[in-house]
Amino acid sequence: MTKFGELISVEKPVLIDFYTDWDEAENNVETLRDVAAALGDKAKVIKIDIRKNEILADALRVKGNPTFMIYKNGEMKWRKTGFQDAKTLIGLVKEYF
Secondary structure: HHHHHHOOOOOOOEEEEOOOOOHHHHHHHHOOOOOOOOHHHHHHEEEEEOOOHHHHHHOOOOOOOOEEEEOOEEEEEEEOOOOOHHHHHHHHHOOOO
16 A cells, blocks of 8 residues: 555656456556557556455455546546546546646
8 A cells, every 4th residue: 555655646647557357358458558658758557456456456446347547646636447448548647747
């Protein structure tokens, strides 16, 4: 939990994808690569495996796969469960530059 606090307590927006590998098709790594490439060093993009981080997922009430969150300065700015395309995620993160 301490490490998570450090990850989200930065001035640039942090996009987090809480995921599991239940289904390969659901784990769209390429979408996040596209988002990270488009945002460059203006934002962080992080994937967190729900099963390997159950305490954190429970604390944040992550129930669905995937669940996306955007944090800035330690504060959650946006959250949505369900698939999002790269263009949508890029646009959302840019709102918090």
